[in-house]
Amino acid sequence: MSRIAVIAGDGIGVDVIREGLKVLRAADEAFKLGLEIKEFDYGAERYLKDGVALPPGQMEDFRKNWDAVYLGAMGDPRIPDMRHAKDILLAMRFELDLYINLRPVRALDDRLVPLKGKTAKDIDMTMFRENTEGLYAGMGGIFKKGTPDEIATQEDINTFKGVHRICKAAFDFAQKHGKKKVTMADKHNVLRYGHDLWERVFFDLAKSYPGITAEHMFADALGMQLIKAPENFQVIVTNNMFGDILTDVGAILQGGLGVAGSGNIHPGRVSLFEPIHGSAPKYAGKDTANPVAAIATAQMMLEFLAEDGPRSAQLGADKQGRYKKAAARIEEVVVEAIRKGKTTKDLGGTLGCAATGDWMAAAMKG
């Protein structure tokens, strides 16, 4: 059995997770996965009602008792400082030490590819963004705030452990999936200390993966090459900040915010899965949000639960196989839905959010 905690969150997070759950429950039924799914009401509404973002002990409960957290999105205009999102989403990434931000960048239909002369087969890569360090570690300070002499610092934290484990995750993924090249992006030409560490760690590690070409690119050059020749990339690994930007480039290459899923992962521990888009408050409850990203995220979660979750080994080979088949079936269903126009308008379809989820859930069972 795998235990999935669900936090739909805010705005269209609620709309798309409802549809993701329809497909997940259909997968559970069709492939006899034995999922235990529990929905939690954390998000803006709850925070505005009783001031609770995550109650005391909840993080520990996630850590000890759950295999995955399936989250919609956080963000509500009534909470401009995003306090609740920081206490839920960012807290989970840091406190659960979810060091891999995993971003598959795969176009599922030629129509979704925005580049002239490129087709879906040209967009097939996986990005590994370091998720716990770098400029997002929150170290720094402000001196003489609000005066003409103000000084603000933001420190770029790069530890051997942090760089090593994310680079290793990228190489291990490449090895497991028969990929021939891993590209690491940094700026060691100007960031002479922190990114010198990336350079050394990456190429040292590469020696243990003789069948895989280790390639280095400066992050700005990679940004250009992703647009010019995306077919040249298979696995990309980079730090937190460059990863933030490059994975968004990746999302556009695969068809936009409505289709891109993500995992925040620590192999062997409870991990967090979320569509990359935000809560798009304008569209909340209007049945127009595209649920594909949330559904693709459910697929990623099943792949994780099959092999990398806290209790994957206890599932046994048969059930692990069924999780993987269910994940593969979700992808087939999404591809079929896009091809047949059984999606929301942004993907060229004619359905609303709920009908898209209904169609895909029915296709899972069929």
Ligand SMILES: NC(=O)c1ccc[n+]([C@@H]2O[C@H](COP(=O)([O-])OP(=O)(O)OC[C@H]3O[C@@H](n4cnc5c(N)ncnc54)[C@H](O)[C@@H]3O)[C@@H](O)[C@H]2O)c1
């Ligand atoms: N991980 C997260 O929870 C997360 C990520 C990004 C933004 N946010 C928050 O979400 C709120 C809104 O942010 P934003 O407007 O910059 O980004 P957003 O991703 O919510 O929306 C940007 C635009 O993208 C389109 N879009 C996004 N998701 C879509 C979907 N599933 N279907 C159809 N169209 C979709 C819409 O046109 C939308 O206006 C803010 O509070 C922001 O902080 C949260």
